[in-house]
Amino acid sequence: MRVRLRFFAALRERLGPGGVRTLPAGASVDTLWHALVAERPELARLRVRFAVNEAYVEPSHRLAEDDEVAVFPPVSGGGRR
Amino acid sequence: MIRLTRTPIAVDALLRAVRDPAAGGIVVFLGTTRNVNEGRHVVRLEYEAFARMAVKEMRALAIAARRRWALRRVALVHRTGVVPVGVASVGIAVSAAHRAEAFAACRWLIDRLKTIVPIWKREHFRGGRVWIGMQQGARPARRAR
Numbered sequence: 001m002r003v004r005l006r007f008f009a010a011l012r013e014r015l016g017p018g019g020v021r022t023l024p025a026g027a028s029v030d031t032l033w034h035a036l037v038a039e040r041p042e043l044a045r046l047r048v049r050f051a052v053n054e055a056y057v058e059p060s061h062r063l064a065e066d067d068e069v070a071v072f073p074p075v076s077g078g079g080r081r
Numbered sequence: 082m083i084r085l086t087r088t089p090i091a092v093d094a095l096l097r098a099v100r101d102p103a104a105g106g107i108v109v110f111l112g113t114t115r116n117v118n119e120g121r122h123v124v125r126l127e128y129e130a131f132a133r134m135a136v137k138e139m140r141a142l143a144i145a146a147r148r149r150w151a152l153r154r155v156a157l158v159h160r161t162g163v164v165p166v167g168v169a170s171v172g173i174a175v176s177a178a179h180r181a182e183a184f185a186a187c188r189w190l191i192d193r194l195k196t197i198v199p200i201w202k203r204e205h206f207r208g209g210r211v212w213i214g215m216q217q218g219a220r221p222a223r224r225a226r
Contacts, residue, residue, distance in 0.1 A: 009201035010212040054134040
């Protein structure tokens, strides 16, 4: 199956804006991330979050044909109050 | 009014967006770009958003706040692109019949917004630039509370 990838912020700078990627049917977000890390081992050190079709998902989320998968760093705030 | 903008946040527009004859108070929060962060002298900030998802998440936050407190109206605006030091990068306005609800909701909205709305900040400082939240080996980002 094919999914559409989008990267943001520091991930976009390293990997580009994204593109189409082919995965085995029924692959999870985690499968996808491991494939990306296998190609770019330095990614393993990054903390990332995932969204599918503009909604946050866990890495175990199963992907479907033509899903839009966004991979990005934790959002910018999160710091002191 | 829930939106992203590349131009300065107009406080009067925020106020207009939440004005309501049934409101007894309006609370406004402006998050402004600070000139020093973790010892670095910041010269400007740059915000990147996953725009469609960011607006969706902001709408969901406004709905959640209205479920949680008795509010009249809610406005959320976040800037994207380059923002100079000392100006607002995020603006929140909440009107409610009573001030306690407006203060509580506004506080909750900014805390939630900063942990879940997909907008990232890159700090430009003297001698470099860095994506906030991505520093490898730095302390982990704090979790939403």
